[in-house]
Amino acid sequence: INEMVVGYITSRRNVETKIGTIPNLAVKREYRGRGIGKQLLEHVDSYMREVGMELLKIETLEQNAIGQQLYPKMGFKEMARQIYYCKDLRE
Numbered sequence: 216i217n218e219m220v221v222g223y224i225t226s227r228r229n230v231e232t233k234i235g236t237i238p239n240l241a242v243k244r245e246y247r248g249r250g251i252g253k254q255l256l257e258h259v260d261s262y263m264r265e266v267g268m269e270l271l272k273i274e275t276l277e278q279n280a281i282g283q284q285l286y287p288k289m290g291f292k293e294m295a296r297q298i299y300y301c302k303d304l305r306e
Contacts (some may be wrong), residue, residue, distance in 0.1 A: 221246040222251045222252065222255055223255070224240045225237070226263070230267075234268065235259070235263035235271045240256070259271070260289075260290075
């Protein structure tokens with residue numbers, strides 16, 4: 216059997232705050248648009264409900280058009296915006 220990873224998701228749960236987070240979600244470019252990201256999100260959603268989390272959080276960058284379309288379709292609502300400042304240390 217030829218098996219290949221085409222996407223992945225990671226999650227964390229905080230049992231004290233009952234907040235689950237999704238730090239990483241990725242699908243190989245050539246496999247996007249096939250519902251893989253949706254399936255990964257549904258899996259984590261189900262797991263977090265099973266372990267008693269009350270809130271599930273995911274973050275994305277403004278330039279992530281796919282995430283900005285997918286996450287609201289999956290029931291996520293924008294709660295806040297954060298500004299990141301970076302300093303280039305290579306200079």
